[in-house]
Amino acid sequence: MCSCLYLRNLPRRPQSRDHYIRNLLKCINHSNPFALNHELPLPQHETIGNDELKLLDEPNGVVDISISKTLTSQCFITFINESSAQSFQEKGLTVHGRNIDIQVAKRDSLLGLSIKNPSLLQRVLKSRRQRLDKEKWVNKRRSRRLRSKLRRKGLSEDEISKQLATQLSKPKREVKRQTDDDNTSRPTNAKVVTTENPPNKVLLVQGLPQDCQLSELEPIFKNDGFVEVRLVAIRKVAFVEYDSISHATAQLNSMGELYEFKGHRISIGFAK
Known part of the structure; x- marks a missing residue:
């Protein structure tokens, strides 16, 4: 079991991340100091650092609450250890009369890894950096090829820049789907006419x-x-x-x- 839990079916959160975390902490522990005193700054944890680790909620061992920009009814909670996460899951959570669905996350958060296994964290971060470097290289190559293609069409540099900004902002899957749609008139199994080809070995x-x-x-x-x-x-x-x-x-x-x-x-x- 990892020390990170995935919570869903939460009420839609307010725009303020700070306000959302304090409200959730109040549901987790009514006497939580960060929930009672909004002037008290929330701990700002870094994945790697020498600062002393400060908990968001000491009785439950809550280290961090991470939220997504798009998934407004879901969040991840990182705990100080696996036993704290398991105890929290068994106890359950109710927010504004709603029973929250709590599941063990598929993998630990980076902050959780930094607590449990710093060497594994370094390998994960290295892998992420390599993936980001590869994505940058792929985008650079896509940009170069697309620019060359648009120049052959006779477009001006301003028009090319606009096209590049539009195409490179799309996810690769969407670009591939669009390319596939453009090629629907050329099925890969279409037979080539060979009757007019000259004799060949x-x-x-x-x-x-x-x-x-x-x-x-x-x-x-x-x-x-x-x-x-x-x-x-x-x-x-x-x-x-x-x-x-x-x-x-x-x-x-x-x-x-x-x-x-x-x-x-x-x-x-x-x-x-």
């Missing part, structure tokens, strides 16, 4: 079944001049290479442009 095989295996294709195409089969399963295509155009042409003529394979009619033609 590589044949393009299309319309393969999803479960097609390389070992199933090789015996069919393994004739004179055969070199290899390159299977692209996700696109349901394969490229069959021969050592000469004449051998590839002979194989195409023997099999035809349409061929029955595992209950599917696959198309065969010259690759570009």
